[in-house]
Amino acid sequence: MPSVRVPRALHPVAWWLWALGLATAVSRTTNPLVLLLVLAVLGLVIANRRSDAPWARAFRYYLWLALVVVAIRVVFRSIFVVGVAPTDHLLFTLPRAALPQWYAGVHLGGPVSLEAVLSAGVDGMRLGTMLCCIGAANTLANPKRALRVLPGALYELGVAVTVALSVAPQLAESVQRVRRARRLRAGTGRGVRALRGIAIPVLEDAFERSLRLAAAMDSRGYGRTGTAPRHTRRVTAVFMLGGLLALCAGMFGLLDAEAPGYLGVVALATGGTLCTVGLAVGGRRVQRTSYRPDQWSIAEWLVAGSGVLCAALVGLAASLDPAGLDTSFSPLQWPTLPLIAVLGVLLSASAALTAPPPVRHPVITTRSVRPAATERVAA
Amino acid sequence: MTRRAGRAALATIGALSAAVAIPVTPAAAAPTHVAVTISGHGSVCFAWHSGMTGDDLLNAVASVQYRQDGLIVQIDGTPASAKADNTHYWSYWHDTSGTWQYSSVGAGSYVLQPGAVDGWSYDDGASSAPRPGQDPSGLYAAICAGRDPVARSSAPAPPHRTTTTTRAPRRTSTGRAGGPAPSVQSASSAGVRSPGGSGTSAGPATPTAVGTTGPARASAARTRTSSGVASSTAAPHVLAAAPTAPGAPADTHSALTRPVTPSRSAAPAVLGLVLALLLAGGGGWAALRRRRA
Numbered sequence: 001m002p003s004v005r006v007p008r009a010l011h012p013v014a015w016w017l018w019a020l021g022l023a024t025a026v027s028r029t030t031n032p033l034v035l036l037l038v039l040a041v042l043g044l045v046i047a048n049r050r051s052d053a054p055w056a057r058a059f060r061y062y063l064w065l066a067l068v069v070v071a072i073r074v075v076f077r078s079i080f081v082v083g084v085a086p087t088d089h090l091l092f093t094l095p096r097a098a099l100p101q102w103y104a105g106v107h108l109g110g111p112v113s114l115e116a117v118l119s120a121g122v123d124g125m126r127l128g129t130m131l132c133c134i135g136a137a138n139t140l141a142n143p144k145r146a147l148r149v150l151p152g153a154l155y156e157l158g159v160a161v162t163v164a165l166s167v168a169p170q171l172a173e174s175v176q177r178v179r180r181a182r183r184l185r186a187g188t189g190r191g192v193r194a195l196r197g198i199a200i201p202v203l204e205d206a207f208e209r210s211l212r213l214a215a216a217m218d219s220r221g222y223g224r225t226g227t228a229p230r231h232t233r234r235v236t237a238v239f240m241l242g243g244l245l246a247l248c249a250g251m252f253g254l255l256d257a258e259a260p261g262y263l264g265v266v267a268l269a270t271g272g273t274l275c276t277v278g279l280a281v282g283g284r285r286v287q288r289t290s291y292r293p294d295q296w297s298i299a300e301w302l303v304a305g306s307g308v309l310c311a312a313l314v315g316l317a318a319s320l321d322p323a324g325l326d327t328s329f330s331p332l333q334w335p336t337l338p339l340i341a342v343l344g345v346l347l348s349a350s351a352a353l354t355a356p357p358p359v360r361h362p363v364i365t366t367r368s369v370r371p372a373a374t375e376r377v378a379a
Numbered sequence: 380m381t382r383r384a385g386r387a388a389l390a391t392i393g394a395l396s397a398a399v400a401i402p403v404t405p406a407a408a409a410p411t412h413v414a415v416t417i418s419g420h421g422s423v424c425f426a427w428h429s430g431m432t433g434d435d436l437l438n439a440v441a442s443v444q445y446r447q448d449g450l451i452v453q454i455d456g457t458p459a460s461a462k463a464d465n466t467h468y469w470s471y472w473h474d475t476s477g478t479w480q481y482s483s484v485g486a487g488s489y490v491l492q493p494g495a496v497d498g499w500s501y502d503d504g505a506s507s508a509p510r511p512g513q514d515p516s517g518l519y520a521a522i523c524a525g526r527d528p529v530a531r532s533s534a535p536a537p538p539h540r541t542t543t544t545t546r547a548p549r550r551t552s553t554g555r556a557g558g559p560a561p562s563v564q565s566a567s568s569a570g571v572r573s574p575g576g577s578g579t580s581a582g583p584a585t586p587t588a589v590g591t592t593g594p595a596r597a598s599a600a601r602t603r604t605s606s607g608v609a610s611s612t613a614a615p616h617v618l619a620a621a622p623t624a625p626g627a628p629a630d631t632h633s634a635l636t637r638p639v640t641p642s643r644s645a646a647p648a649v650l651g652l653v654l655a656l657l658l659a660g661g662g663g664w665a666a667l668r669r670r671r672a
Binding site for chain 2: 036039041044045323335336349
């Protein structure tokens, strides 16, 4: 007997871990086949497991952003021509313009080869795919519930971001309302001239709304600094600042090849501990209860685990067979299919099955009323 | 009789002047080639054309792999990993008046002049890049003497060049002692020796591919053997042996061989595309089902 799975929302941290694992895997490779597979997996999981909330419909904008990134890279590579070998297939030639010698003699224009366009395109596709991974996490995980996992010390920051996230759809709704009112009053002007007529009422509306929200939050006790004495707050601030500085130094040490060894990992570890201590000390003063916390069960383990496993397998493939993951386009040849990396990406697609089905609210639109939907609502 | 004698005298005078004139090559002629030496892979002489950059020259003589941003990561298969960072990279040098100078401009922007010598050496972990192994003085002549006559005449010390012919010293009974051999062309007719050509032959006693061996040359060989010419380091046995340029492998006339990369089949790419299409199709089907429901 098939068991019906109860629709529920997966813990947002599980979706974020899955998406970050995929993004880490993408950052290790420039193989266009692997990148296409990751995009296909993202599309599959989103189509199967996204809810109907407004923030869950924004994935196509991330795809457009990825396309813009690819276009910018290709255009820049075509203008600043470097490394054109004689064996390249030339597409067309841009007129040459040499910048003066005191500008390091940079040359603009020149022959645009197919190899250069392809390599720039694949490089842009890698960045675009990473952006799409983050976009997928935003689409699948409720942002407001994701902010609940912030530590207590960052509580006020979390509240501010939650309010900001609620404002954007309210702003869109406000703009629509003002435009409808203008049409009813036969508002004149189109385009830029109409902007003033729309912007001012919308801004006024937003200001009024935020004042009302602030008053409501204040009456419920938000925004109080709590019972922590002054020296505790100072100690917290010192720990956090020191930890952040050490983290910066550690990142610099890791990225710079000539920095001394102690600067890299040691500074990172010191910074990490200092930040953790600061967050712990600062979180003690904030007492909050959580209402209906998200559960972390088997499905969360499977989804997060598939993302982490994908990152691990692609990392393994990168160390075993780096040539398969890094395609070079001169000479022009077909890309290979690195088996371990592809296996990792396909495993991450299991999230489409292991995650619980999303909670669906039947939507009644004014244009087309479907009888099945109305029946469900009435029942 | 007088006419014949006169004609013979004229002929000898003409031949003498020709023989004198020929070794004296005008030193002010412009070079027509450029040379490049790649550490560990040899040196090549290449014909120069206007607007040629260091990058053009390198691609003409070796197979080069570039990174996405245009950095050279591999020349002729070195290094095998085709990776570069700030301590493992190919460094670009110019032979400027007898010394190696680190190039301040990239290979794609550096426009070569005829007679220039480029050097490429791989920095394998050292904090500063090593100079190319060749001794930079007289390097253009050393590399391009076989192709460029100007190089030959202007070459200072190194006397032996690569050549496709090897010459064995011969011994004949006939021979005209005195007067070292004409060093350059065999345009001088076979029977003529020019005693006046001694000065110029102190230069490179370079056997050329053009040179024919004939009985007349036998004497030249013998005289070369016997006379300790300024090109003393060019001992006769060097001519017979395979000549080696300083530090370079034997054959530097032909361009460095390009490794032929076997072309890959499109099957893995097609398989990958099919997989991606399947997954995307699954997503599209789910979206369609959602819209209908």
